[in-house]
Amino acid sequence: MLLCDIGNTSFHFYDGKKDYKKDVTSFDSSSIDEKVYYICVNPKLKEVLHILKNWVDLAEYIDMNKYYNSMGIDRIMACEAVDNNIIIDAGSAITVDLVKNSKFEGGFIYAGVSAMEKTYKDISSALDYSFNFECDLDIMPKNSRDAISYGYLKTLYSEVISHEMQIVLTGGDAQKLASVFPTAKVDDKLIFTGMRKIIKKANIC
Amino acid sequence: MLLCDIGNTSFHFYDGKKDYKKDVTSFDSSSIDEKVYYICVNPKLKEVLHILKNWVDLAEYIDMNKYYNSMGIDRIMACEAVDNNIIIDAGSAITVDLVKNSKFEGGFIYAGVSAMEKTYKDISSALDYSFNFECDLDIMPKNSRDAISYGYLKTLYSEVISHEMQIVLTGGDAQKLASVFPTAKVDDKLIFTGMRKIIKKANIC
Numbered sequence: 001m002l003l004c005d006i007g008n009t010s011f012h013f014y015d016g017k018k019d020y021k022k023d024v025t026s027f028d029s030s031s032i033d034e035k036v037y038y039i040c041v042n043p044k045l046k047e048v049l050h051i052l053k054n055w056v057d058l059a060e061y062i063d064m065n066k067y068y069n070s071m072g073i074d075r076i077m078a079c080e081a082v083d084n085n086i087i088i089d090a091g092s093a094i095t096v097d098l099v100k101n102s103k104f105e106g107g108f109i110y111a112g113v114s115a116m117e118k119t120y121k122d123i124s125s126a127l128d129y130s131f132n133f134e135c136d137l138d139i140m141p142k143n144s145r146d147a148i149s150y151g152y153l154k155t156l157y158s159e160v161i162s163h164e165m166q167i168v169l170t171g172g173d174a175q176k177l178a179s180v181f182p183t184a185k186v187d188d189k190l191i192f193t194g195m196r197k198i199i200k201k202a203n204i205c
Numbered sequence: 206m207l208l209c210d211i212g213n214t215s216f217h218f219y220d221g222k223k224d225y226k227k228d229v230t231s232f233d234s235s236s237i238d239e240k241v242y243y244i245c246v247n248p249k250l251k252e253v254l255h256i257l258k259n260w261v262d263l264a265e266y267i268d269m270n271k272y273y274n275s276m277g278i279d280r281i282m283a284c285e286a287v288d289n290n291i292i293i294d295a296g297s298a299i300t301v302d303l304v305k306n307s308k309f310e311g312g313f314i315y316a317g318v319s320a321m322e323k324t325y326k327d328i329s330s331a332l333d334y335s336f337n338f339e340c341d342l343d344i345m346p347k348n349s350r351d352a353i354s355y356g357y358l359k360t361l362y363s364e365v366i367s368h369e370m371q372i373v374l375t376g377g378d379a380q381k382l383a384s385v386f387p388t389a390k391v392d393d394k395l396i397f398t399g400m401r402k403i404i405k406k407a408n409i410c
Contacts, residue, residue: 068347070331093328096356098345106345108356109332111316111324119316119324123298126275127314140303140311142273151301151313155360162363 001205002032003195005074006040006049007091014192029055037199039073039191058195061202066104074191078170079104081194086165088181089190090173096160110156113173120148133179153180206410207237208400210279211245211254212296219397234260242404244278244396263400266407271309279396283375284309286399291370293386294395295378301365315361318378325353338384358385 005012011022011029024042029049037056040046049055059073067076075095078087083102089095092115097107111119113131120127127148135141135149137157157180160167167184169177174186187193199205210217216227216234218241229247234254242261245251254260264278272281280300283292288307294300297320302312316324318336325332332353340346340354342362362385365372372389374382379391392398404410 070349093325093332094356106347107352108346108359109325109349109352110356110360111321111328115324115328116316119320120298120314123316123320127298141313142311144275144314147312147314151299151315154313155315155364157364158367159360159363 002034002036003192004036004038005191006038006042006045008042014189037195039077039195041072041074056204058198061198061204075107077191077194079194080197081190082168084165085168086160086163087168087170087190088160088177088184090169090171090177094156098163098165113176116152133176137180157181207239207241208397209241209243210396211243211247211250213247219394242400244282244400246277246279261409263403266403266409280312282396282399282403284399285402286395287373289370290373291365291368292373292375292395293365293382293389295374295376295382299361303368303370318381321357338381342385362386
């Protein structure tokens with residue numbers, strides 16, 4: 001079974017054994033003959049893929065009453081993957097979603113690592129640092145680099161742990177955040193797990 | 206006694222009764238004859254003011270062993286104003302500083318309101334909202350505007366209250382944050398209070 005998570009920059013495939021990426025600007029989706037179960041947050045590509053019969057949009061099998069209208073399908077798929085967790089999906093944005101007893105209980109959106117480094121730099125050239133992910137979050141900082149690292153990371157940490165739920169980390173920057181959330185489970189295939197659950201539930205495979 | 210807090214955009218004067226601002230690009234600092242006690246974060250203006258004999262730079266009277274080198278003089282002055290508080294100074298950046306028994310215990314830097322609204326907009330046009338400062342921070346959001354408002358405000362809130370200190374809010378966006386921190390004391394003259402304390406301590410008036 002071939003799964004594909006399509007973002008704004010790449011097609012992320014997973015065949016159950018290995019995963020690989022293809023660039024959205026150069027990859028020809030009609031070059032694949034086998035059935036592909038996909039989710040897509042890229043509106044232009046959605047139009048192209050709807051024409052291709054072997055590409056199956058899993059968004060159509062989601063019970064949207066459980067979520068809200070403008071919520072990204074990648075966030076929804078991650079929520080479908082778990083039963084009782086707080087999910088941190090660290091990409092260009094960091095989404096934090098709460099699932100209790102398999103029910104989506106809401107979530108929030110934080111800025112991603114590189115977006116936030118740019119924000120500090122734009123506020124002042126004196127804040128032009130990469131974050132220190134090893135910064136000691138138990139003490140208030142006394143230097144500029146740690147002051148922005150703490151400002152970005154500890155605020156997120158304090159809010160996330162207040163929910164007292166097992167944390168699951170996914171997304172491109174999951175490894176960077178793993179040192180901040182030492183008790184978190186890192187799962188870079190979380191979205192694919194959600195997709196497989198939906199396929200099974202809808203009995204379409 | 207005339208006090209002046211000089212930033213990158215304005216001279217902020219306070220004569221003990223009323224405060225008023227002058228634009229840095231048009232205001233002529235040599236047009237004032239009386240003594241002015243000031244702090245300045247603008248390096249170019251510092252050079253100009255050092256030549257004028259009636260302008261007294263209060264940075265010279267600070268015991269820098271209590272702080273760290275690259276820390277802004279405005280943050281330092283706010284810390285000098287209090288004995289036991291957590292200070293939130295909400296400007297283009299939001300600085301959060303901890304003072305216990307009149308000792309600076311460290312602080313962190315968060316992005317300011319407008320910088321952060323721009324960050325979300327730049328991540329995705331679907332996140333181009335002004336923050337909802339009345340957003341209910343007791344429940345996880347189920348719409349995009351509240352998801353970013355909660356992401357920005359509740360994370361800051363969760364970290365700040367974890368220190369269990371009386372909160373003082375100052376800076377241009379203090380009123381906006383007042384609804385998020387209902388127990389906070391809003392003091393838009395905090396920096397001037399710090400400046401007066403330094404003048405008294407140094408016995409230079």
